[in-house]
Amino acid sequence: MTIYDLKIPPVALGTWAWGDSGEAGDGYFGSQMTQAGLQEVADKAHAAGFTLWDTAMVYGMGRSELVLGEVLKRFTRSDYQLSTKFTPQAAGTTDDPMADMLQQSLIRLGTDYIDLYWIHNPADVARWTPHLIPLLKSGKVKHVGVSNHNLSDIKLANKILGEAGYRVEAVQNHYSLLYRSPEDTGILDYCRNQGIPFFAYMVLEQGVLSGRYSPENPLPEGSNRAETYNGMLPQLKALTDKLASIGQKQGAAAPDVATAWAIAKGTTPIIGITKPSYIDGLVRAITMTLSSGEIAELEAFADAANVNTRGWWEKEV
């Protein structure tokens, strides 16, 4: 029997913003992307060894999965890994809404299996977790994880899967310098103790920790991220300057340092990639080392910014 192992990379690639590309996008990021540009992103990512792609049906309501499936066509399926999600809030009313949502994702992604399938949000853990079991048995899903679940949700999902001989194999939550809730709630410790890989999303807070945006150069007007973050930009300047100055000493940039911070914390960051040059940043991030003094300094600057970046979809814990 071949045991199918999921290799956890140092960094995974996020494609929420890809749901914006083209007229069917939902304009969440307000990013300008072309199919040719994203093809270049994928070529460069694979050449650098970054091959785990994270998406979800709800990113542009199918658009992100479709575009991703298109750009990955030129690669051999076993040379990359797909991570996509079942979103309970968008479930249909058929007998098995999870199997149906998965089927549509498989079609859009042009594949017959998903390496890592997630329950996107904990709408009702006892109701939805058991639906993963037949998908694992069928081989359409190789590994499963939970996202945005709090500690008791994760434990409950683990118990339900455990009774069927499976387990929660990964956790995916918001975790950045500005949002360290997984430390305070014990989720990071639990994952470490249980040997569960923790995938950190929004490590760059949708671009604002890159230092590219400022009150003079705000996030794209009309986008959802502009609404969330533009008002915070003045408070973030000291932190992004600090990230840049730490990076400079190692020939790196602010977003590379924010990414390296998440790696230093024992997590796998999922970085939203919209431009080929951002892959160079990931290469720098995985080879950087941050001293404990630098980590403490960054966290002090992040605390001093005193902003709350919890997403509207995240439960208060």
Ligand SMILES: NC(=O)c1ccc[n+]([C@@H]2O[C@H](COP(=O)([O-])OP(=O)(O)OC[C@H]3O[C@@H](n4cnc5c(N)ncnc54)[C@H](OP(=O)(O)O)[C@@H]3O)[C@@H](O)[C@H]2O)c1
């Ligand atoms: N499970 C969940 O509920 C959930 C929620 C959120 C996200 N996610 C996943 O996590 C991924 C990451 O989150 P995210 O995309 O929302 O935010 P993110 O990774 O914090 O930020 C992504 C944005 O940062 C900018 N950026 C990336 N690399 C950069 C670099 N090297 N230099 C300068 N700017 C850079 C880009 O913005 P510009 O295009 O403006 O340059 C990009 O759109 C998502 O794509 C998705 O796969 C999951």
